[in-house]
Amino acid sequence: MKPLLLWSDLLIYLLVFALCLFFLRLRRDPQTREHWRQVFSTRLGMVTMTLILVYVGVALLDSLHFRRALEPVAGSPADEVFYDNKVTSVLDVMLGGMGERFERTYSAPFALDSFEKQDMKDDNGHTYRDFPPLEHAGYHLSQPEQRWADVAAKSGVALLWGVGISLLVIGAQWLLLRRSPYPWSASWVTQAVVICLAVWLVSISRYYHVLGTDLGGADVAYQSIKGIRTGVLLGTLATLIMLPIAVTLGVMAGYFKGWVDDVVQYLYTTLSSIPGILLIAASVLLFQVYIDLNPDFFSVGLEKADARFLALCFILGVTSWSSLCRLIRAETLKISQLGYVQAAHAFGVSHQRILLRHILPNVTHIILITFVLDFSALVLAEAVLSYIGVGIDPNMASWGNMINGARSELSREPVVWWTLTGAFFFMFVLVLAANLFSDLVRDAFDPRSGTGRSVA
């Protein structure tokens, strides 16, 4: 076993670390703490946060990569170890080899036979056409009719396990948090549901393809889970690349005014006047040409996909800062007229100190709201970009690639619906959780949009 550190793995851990630091810092401020208290004192806040953390946790597990050592081939020197070209992650191990059970082509959820007929030979050597049985589904059954009874029995056992594990996990939390003022019970219900589902999925997947298989015969449920890392990482990384640009330029424009303001305004008007999708497409295409011309930079196929993925994040970040920059500029203009900033000026406080101590903390709520809102927008955009052909590398698991690969299959008879369902479902849960959470954050942090609940 040889660990392999992709650039994006490193970045995702750095990101999570930086975000934790940021939130710890925010906690020190009593007003901000009050806002967060408001967010988490709702049941919805607890549920959505739990879901988001589950997704992030899966993404983190999927970011610990290594290459398996190959079995030594007879005749080769014993001390030399060769490593598999396929990269495995800790998540793959936890899923119990779900991704290694390939079929020939499409198969429906819980199916025993393949979706397409094939020429086969019977015992006497005659050729006939029929649906060939799957290699990794229902092989333990003696009669195909036992299938649903078997699924029900295995589900029952899995659910019992799930409930047992949930009880352990939740019991431990209950001991710690029973005096907490927050509605933890909502979070615990969510955790129990997620744990039961995960245990059920992993144990059933050893005998059946829960969401069927796709064109290449790969398990769809596995692909959807692998898409989580891509979605989460793209959303956070692109937003975090965009934030420093937008915040620096916006604050400077609003504070210094004059020619600085003119230049920044010119920059963001120019950038936002270019149709966003064309700019992204052009940049990605140009980067693709660069990769094609320099193939020697990358040793494993996944590294190439990883480079393209990082480039995409970078491009999305660099092209999307204009709207946040505009918001921050307007807010800074307003704040820099206020009494305490004027007073700081009168006392001779330096520009740098005013910007850092008086202005920046007062635009933090805008940054926070934008961060969560942009995250969900980017997850959705990934699917669209992959469809256009300028998204994630086709070799990398992502919901966009799954949708792109399956969109023409609805015209088949009978319909191949499971690939789309898997991708859309996993994407929908993440985006919905992020959107609902961002609504709560905005209600808590932005005094003006409080109309939703406070005025009645």
Added chain:
Amino acid sequence: MLAYIIRRLFYAIPILIGVNLLTFMLFFVVNSPDDMAVSQLGQKYVTPEAVQAWKRKNGYDLPLFYNAQEPGAAALTDTIFFTKSLKLFAFDFGRSESGRDITTDVSTRMWPSLAVALPTFVVGIWVNICVALMVVMFHATRLDRWAVFVFVGLMSISYLFYIIGGQYLVAKTWKLVPISGFNGEIQPWKFLLLPVLVGVIAGIGAGARWYRTLFLEESSQDYVRTARAKGASEIRILFRHILPNALIPILTGVVVVIPTLFMGGLLIESFFGIPGLGSYMLDAINAQDFAIVRAMVFIGSILYIVGLILTDISYTWADPRLRLD
């Protein structure tokens, strides 16, 4: 008014120059014409002669900014920057990499785009405002809270899902309209119905939620309380007081979009096989036809700037207190 518009048009020039320079940097400096030739010809057939021939055929064999071999003004005009980038200002888009005239393509393809985008836009705004007004009437009730939840849910669904779902349900299962295609003469509405429907439904979540916030912000103002105190009915308050006052923020968000309707929608057009500018762009991206992408970037930014100017003009119409001078 006229003086204002002319002044704004002059302000647009530096922005267009900026767009032009940026695309030029992206397409010619970051990636040299040689790289483009290699990727267009395909890795296998690359020889220095082939690259040169491709560059000569498409007019990329000139220096970037300054041609020292030509006398006088031709030293500046006989360059890639002049022939490929500056000529865009004269609406001379040149030929695509496959040899077709871009100007003709654009002028024929923008009408199908408009035929889909305009009804989607108008019906979409109407539906969103109606839904938002209805929700605002039931403000702070259980209905309102659920409506917001549903809006957020609708927002969280991928646009691709709406398109694929619509095609599957309406066109394939119910067989009400053709799945895709376009015909300008014979029953064009038949082909337009589904794309417009899908576009409107996909926009309801984000749109109605946005309008609801606008209306609620207005409804917490003093004049609304005054009107209520004087005994005006809720309907009258909604339509005579809130709606006109919310017009300025609505116009800010909406008018900018109008000129860009010509560009069409990338996804809608490619899924429904509509021969508009959206599918034109998509084909260009897939074929890596940078000449078309360059032209479309330029057209798109012009339309956006026109939209900004239109927005300012529309303010004077919505609010007589505003003067542009």
